[in-house]
Amino acid sequence: MKFKEILKDTEAEGKEKHLPVIEIGKGRGKSEVDVVRVFVGKEVQHPNTIEHHISWIELFGVKQDGQIVDLGRAAFAPEFTNPNIRFQVPVDQFKVFCALSYCNVHGVWQNCIET
Numbered sequence: 001m002k003f004k005e006i007l008k009d010t011e012a013e014g015k016e017k018h019l020p021v022i023e024i025g026k027g028r029g030k031s032e033v034d035v036v037r038v039f040v041g042k043e044v045q046h047p048n049t050i051e052h053h054i055s056w057i058e059l060f061g062v063k064q065d066g067q068i069v070d071l072g073r074a075a076f077a078p079e080f081t082n083p084n085i086r087f088q089v090p091v092d093q094f095k096v097f098c099a100l101s102y103c104n105v106h107g108v109w110q111n112c113i114e115t
């Protein structure tokens, strides 16, 4: 088995939504920083209980030269923390952002966007 075989995407989505949604905000706030927001549950809220929750989200960036950078990871406390995280990243240095999210019941989900 290869790792890519356990990654799920839009084709595997059921009524509960698991895909990590990626949104880019450039020049935000007083200090005009770039922010990449990653969250699960854009249209349908995913359950957030001890038994069934999004445990973590991880963000990767693909630089213009193809180098892959692991930009950060956030772990969430079920019942208390929603799977919604903002990473402060120099967006112009990347051509693609990819994120993974992990549901303790439904596995690992992937999504990528081009900048």
Ligand SMILES: [Fe+2]
Binding pocket: 016, 018, 046, 052, 053, 103, 104, 105, 106
């Ligand atoms: Fe789930």
